Amino acid sequence: MTTFAESAQELQVPAEIQDLLFREARTANSFSDEPVTDERVRAIYDLVKWAPTSMNTQPLRALVIRTGEARRRLLPHMAEGNRAKTGSAPLTVILAADVDFHENIPQVFPHNPGVKDMFAEESGRVEFSKLNSLLQVGYFIIGVRAAGLAAGPMTGFDAAGVDREFFGGNNWRSLVVVNVGKPGENPWFDRLPRLEFDQVVETL
Numbered sequence: 001m002t003t004f005a006e007s008a009q010e011l012q013v014p015a016e017i018q019d020l021l022f023r024e025a026r027t028a029n030s031f032s033d034e035p036v037t038d039e040r041v042r043a044i045y046d047l048v049k050w051a052p053t054s055m056n057t058q059p060l061r062a063l064v065i066r067t068g069e070a071r072r073r074l075l076p077h078m079a080e081g082n083r084a085k086t087g088s089a090p091l092t093v094i095l096a097a098d099v100d101f102h103e104n105i106p107q108v109f110p111h112n113p114g115v116k117d118m119f120a121e122e123s124g125r126v127e128f129s130k131l132n133s134l135l136q137v138g139y140f141i142i143g144v145r146a147a148g149l150a151a152g153p154m155t156g157f158d159a160a161g162v163d164r165e166f167f168g169g170n171n172w173r174s175l176v177v178v179n180v181g182k183p184g185e186n187p188w189f190d191r192l193p194r195l196e197f198d199q200v201v202e203t204l
């Protein structure tokens, strides 16, 4: 069996960065009052925007919930078990798929802007945008960790309700709500076991 030290050495980034992003990073369930600045949010985006999506379409959209008023609008749509932690976070980000992502294709795929026509039907865009946005959600969580912050992703919320509340004027569909900040008191649940390589990977 490969030891932790052997595995860590196979990778290019130093072991402490591996820890920061993965081994020691945890899902936070309470947050301190320390604010998360707009500059920090922008820096996270400016890092993770480089991660790949199909045809470079980048359908992820983010609504940053910072004010008490916006948070009061969000909380009733969260599952009961997710309300207290969402109430305690200095910043919460509603991550959504933009079903009208194809409008940006001339900008993001300029060598072949005609591929926009492939996406004329909304029904095809829904699945495509969901798949790629969920990839980008993963990148975002790792970006939060790269900023030295904790993320608390949640799918326990009423997505249709959130969309009605916040996305009446566009074609965004909420996917994951993520609390962001420094951990508060008793922030962690027990660390749960991960599947081992041989349970997950087959090689032909």
Ligand SMILES: Cc1cc2nc3c(=O)[nH]c(=O)nc-3n(C[C@H](O)[C@H](O)[C@H](O)COP(=O)(O)O)c2cc1C
Pocket: 025, 026, 027, 028, 081, 082, 153, 154, 155, 156, 157, 176, 188, 189, 190, 191, 192
């Ligand atoms: C997409 C997604 C949705 C999640 N939804 C919820 C949720 O609604 N409520 C909750 O308490 N935790 C939620 N979690 C947290 C996971 O249970 C947690 O990240 C996982 O058990 C790993 O925990 P750890 O980072 O502390 O090891 C969600 C995580 C992800 C990635």
